[in-house]
Amino acid sequence: MPAKSSSDKQGGRTFIESARRAQIVDAAIVVIAEQGYAGASFAKIAKQAGLSSTGMISYHFKGKDDLIREVVAEVMRVNGEFLLSKMDTEASVLGRLRLYITARLALLDEYPKHQRALQTIVNAVHNEDPELRGLTPAMTALATEQERRIRVGQEQGEIRQLDPRVLVLAVNGALNEATSRAAFDPDFDTAACARELADLFDRAARKQ
Amino acid sequence: MPAKSSSDKQGGRTFIESARRAQIVDAAIVVIAEQGYAGASFAKIAKQAGLSSTGMISYHFKGKDDLIREVVAEVMRVNGEFLLSKMDTEASVLGRLRLYITARLALLDEYPKHQRALQTIVNAVHNEDPELRGLTPAMTALATEQERRIRVGQEQGEIRQLDPRVLVLAVNGALNEATSRAAFDPDFDTAACARELADLFDRAARKQ
Amino acid sequence: MPAKSSSDKQGGRTFIESARRAQIVDAAIVVIAEQGYAGASFAKIAKQAGLSSTGMISYHFKGKDDLIREVVAEVMRVNGEFLLSKMDTEASVLGRLRLYITARLALLDEYPKHQRALQTIVNAVHNEDPELRGLTPAMTALATEQERRIRVGQEQGEIRQLDPRVLVLAVNGALNEATSRAAFDPDFDTAACARELADLFDRAARKQ
Amino acid sequence: MPAKSSSDKQGGRTFIESARRAQIVDAAIVVIAEQGYAGASFAKIAKQAGLSSTGMISYHFKGKDDLIREVVAEVMRVNGEFLLSKMDTEASVLGRLRLYITARLALLDEYPKHQRALQTIVNAVHNEDPELRGLTPAMTALATEQERRIRVGQEQGEIRQLDPRVLVLAVNGALNEATSRAAFDPDFDTAACARELADLFDRAARKQ
DNA sequence: CATGAATGAGTGTTCATTCAT
DNA sequence: AATGAATGAACACTCATTCAT
Structure with a gap:
């Protein structure tokens, strides 16, 4: 049995990738609920998620649509x-x-x-x-x-x-x-x- | 009976001023209804109203708040x-x-x-x-x-x-x-x- | 001796013209002193002078330079x-x-x-x-x-x-x-x- | 001894971040000295610094206040x-x-x-x-x-x-x-x- | 896998000035 | 002589997105 590695996948995504997505989605939920749709910029979501840059979000989601859909x-x-x-x-x-x-x-x-x-x-x-x-x-x-x-x-x-x-x-x-x-x-x-x-x-x- | 002139006022506003405001408000209603709140930029409203610049809107309304309230x-x-x-x-x-x-x-x-x-x-x-x-x-x-x-x-x-x-x-x-x-x-x-x-x-x- | 009229001139300007210019200059002095140079827009000067539009100022002065010089x-x-x-x-x-x-x-x-x-x-x-x-x-x-x-x-x-x-x-x-x-x-x-x-x-x- | 990388920090800022800030501050000094305070728009400062957009400046400084203070x-x-x-x-x-x-x-x-x-x-x-x-x-x-x-x-x-x-x-x-x-x-x-x-x-x- | 840096279009708003009336 | 209306360029600033590393 091979050792657990970051490239283990579930649903076509690695474990850590899924975790990051979930983290961002959770942050987005909070920001949208508290600041409204217009206030839910990548910048604010990244901040809420404790990420240092918005690039992170774009890296994990194809676009804002993708994030919102999620x-x-x-x-x-x-x-x-x-x-x-x-x-x-x-x-x-x-x-x-x-x-x-x-x-x-x-x-x-x-x-x-x-x-x-x-x-x-x-x-x-x-x-x-x-x-x-x-x-x-x-x-x-x-x-x-x-x-x-x-x-x-x-x-x-x-x-x-x-x-x-x-x-x-x-x-x-x-x-x-x-x-x-x-x-x-x-x-x-x-x-x-x-x-x-x-x-x-x-x-x-x-x-x- | 004095002649009608462009400076006749009603409610503290010129006739033509009131007309412009109404025109802009109508345009805003259409744009908001069709494109949503986030899509209702001054640029789109101006275009819908047939105005050449967003400055026009700022000229007639104190700010976006003012327009929306209207x-x-x-x-x-x-x-x-x-x-x-x-x-x-x-x-x-x-x-x-x-x-x-x-x-x-x-x-x-x-x-x-x-x-x-x-x-x-x-x-x-x-x-x-x-x-x-x-x-x-x-x-x-x-x-x-x-x-x-x-x-x-x-x-x-x-x-x-x-x-x-x-x-x-x-x-x-x-x-x-x-x-x-x-x-x-x-x-x-x-x-x-x-x-x-x-x-x-x-x-x-x-x-x- | 002819009756006083609004077209009596002094220094190439009618009486009323000079009065208006003086009124605007006084307002400009106050605004510049209180709000600084950048804050001294025609809009603020007109307001201070009790005028309803900035067009008034442009009408009496060739440009902002002219006003400042005055x-x-x-x-x-x-x-x-x-x-x-x-x-x-x-x-x-x-x-x-x-x-x-x-x-x-x-x-x-x-x-x-x-x-x-x-x-x-x-x-x-x-x-x-x-x-x-x-x-x-x-x-x-x-x-x-x-x-x-x-x-x-x-x-x-x-x-x-x-x-x-x-x-x-x-x-x-x-x-x-x-x-x-x-x-x-x-x-x-x-x-x-x-x-x-x-x-x-x-x-x-x-x-x- | 670890290799030098772009994420080495000093004073909470990346090396390259600090360099950019310094570059912009230098450009601002020149523009302000030569064109005056009112003339020191982000556009002119960006041009002086050889940057393609004013967004660059806003990216590195929280606002104009921040730049001027710097x-x-x-x-x-x-x-x-x-x-x-x-x-x-x-x-x-x-x-x-x-x-x-x-x-x-x-x-x-x-x-x-x-x-x-x-x-x-x-x-x-x-x-x-x-x-x-x-x-x-x-x-x-x-x-x-x-x-x-x-x-x-x-x-x-x-x-x-x-x-x-x-x-x-x-x-x-x-x-x-x-x-x-x-x-x-x-x-x-x-x-x-x-x-x-x-x-x-x-x-x-x-x-x- | 992650990120800091950069981009450029777009935001609302203010500005001095022009012009028909 | 006066003015309200209009203009369009400029302003600082934010945005989602891209990309080299």
Whole structure:
């Protein structure tokens, strides 16, 4: 068995290379969350990461697009894991909806910077940078899956006749708004908000 | 009756000065809506406005803050007028809520760039530009008023026991999400979305 | 005798024209004294003069050079008048030297902004603006006259053998330094400084 | 013994970094001396230094303040070294005064641009750039030390009763004036001026 | 693998000046 | 005689990116 070396690879990248990328991505998340998208220059990210030059970042990422994409991927990976862990047992559609709302708001306490960063990126990038459009498919895929679930609930008689797309839109819109609010209002009570929102959309969607 | 001259003033500004400012504000709205906040440089705005230099903009506005503030003010003026014209007769709280949702979505057809620009600015500015925080009070004031209305509805037995702040958050979150969606999905049916959302929040809020 | 009209001229300029020029020159003196040469933009001078646009200044002066030259001329006129009024009776060269020193320092109390403005201009303009070199002749002429006087004093046995140019240089250098000091040290005692400097140069120049 | 590399540091800066900074500071000294403070734009300094862009300067200095401060520090370092080397043996106060005058004027031959640049900066910065006020303390400290020396001379009976502050003011004023003169009069004889000034202030200050 | 140095386009802003009215 | 509007060059400064070492 050969000795561990810096050229051991995982996913086409050496160990140390992956570590550096992760370090930079983490720094980027913090800077974006705290300083906004426009404030997230390579200089500031390098400083946050404890690197001495921006060249470092350009060396590990093909461009700013690449870095931002990685940030989004990382946040979605973390969120996905968390959400999955909260939902896997529940069977009913309305129950899953309630769990989703609760879990999304729990994320605000668990990974506040991640949520803020993701939202900042999505808002900033929406139309500006054509190279970055590629990040939304992953999010629309999620929405599509949610809509499918709602339809199942309608077929099973759990959920009233409504446009599933609009319900999904409303739920996610409300959750995003809560994310914004939580970022600036330190007194924002995520648990209470979760209960209220869950009740609210339960009533809105439940048959009868 | 004195002859009209270029030095006639209104609100401390020359006629032509006001016209130029309006022209620049309009150009800024378009650029911000289409290219995002980061893409809205003086150079691009000047080009959109058909001006030959960015100095022109600096000549008419004290700084970028000033311009952005004017953009926000203009959008809120237009929106405010439109919303008021749609709401003044209705008496019941739930009725007003329905009208508000419908009117907000109608704005997407009436002034799509305005909505997109406002949303872009609010998102971008939230934490980035401390000079511009001053624009949010006007919007929180609106939210506070909406919460007050909901409380009235609760006292009158129209609306069930719920946290008014959360209902307002959810409604506005959904409307903002719809605004985002409409900006990129040309097939987005605002009228249908309005009906669905109105029903949704009516059910969510109505007593029994 | 014809009625007074705005086209009455003096020195090739109408009355009102001269008044405007004087008003602008006065404003320029204040701004230059308070904000320095680089800070003395047409915009600031216009504001200080209570004018609404910088075009006004360009209209009355051929260029910035022209304005600055006028400022220098005005200060030297005022200073010249004051100095003459203080010196005309004294006969001895050393006496005149003492009077000159005293009068120059008295000017700091009488017209502080004028002195500060003149010094600022001379320092800033020395080599920068070739168009403005023309203002120094007037000042070198003064120095030459002072040197001539010293020579007279030497011939009359009042003043010891020394290079008159160096004495004049030293006296004026000391006075300029005092002007600088007075501008920033509110406790600077011009009268005391005048007595000390007068004694100092009297001893330095007096025969035996 | 490790090989020399570009990352060898001294004083927290790379070797080549320090070299570039020195190169830029030298260029700045020349430009300021020749074109004045207002004329000393990054563009002109970059050109003088043979650099292709002004970004270079911003890369090596935090801002214009930083560069100017460095220029002042460099000139004062050079001057300080030179003055110290000329004065260390002399004991009597009047002797030291004579040496100081001579050395200051010798500096005009040794480092003419340095003197011109320093004077230009001090004059320009006095009231204009509040960020740069911090450079004067170093110079007032020098003056205070000189005044102290004069007082010692008075206690030792070498120097007559006079206000030491005024003597120091006069000496430095005269030396500054000579610096100005030397900058524009190529025939200015610094050595002769030094002898004359030394005699002049010796007589002015000496007891009896 | 890493980095310090360099680049050049782009940022918002100020400037003296011109000109039609 | 006066002025508001416009101009375009210049300003210091930041940016993501490249590259030799």
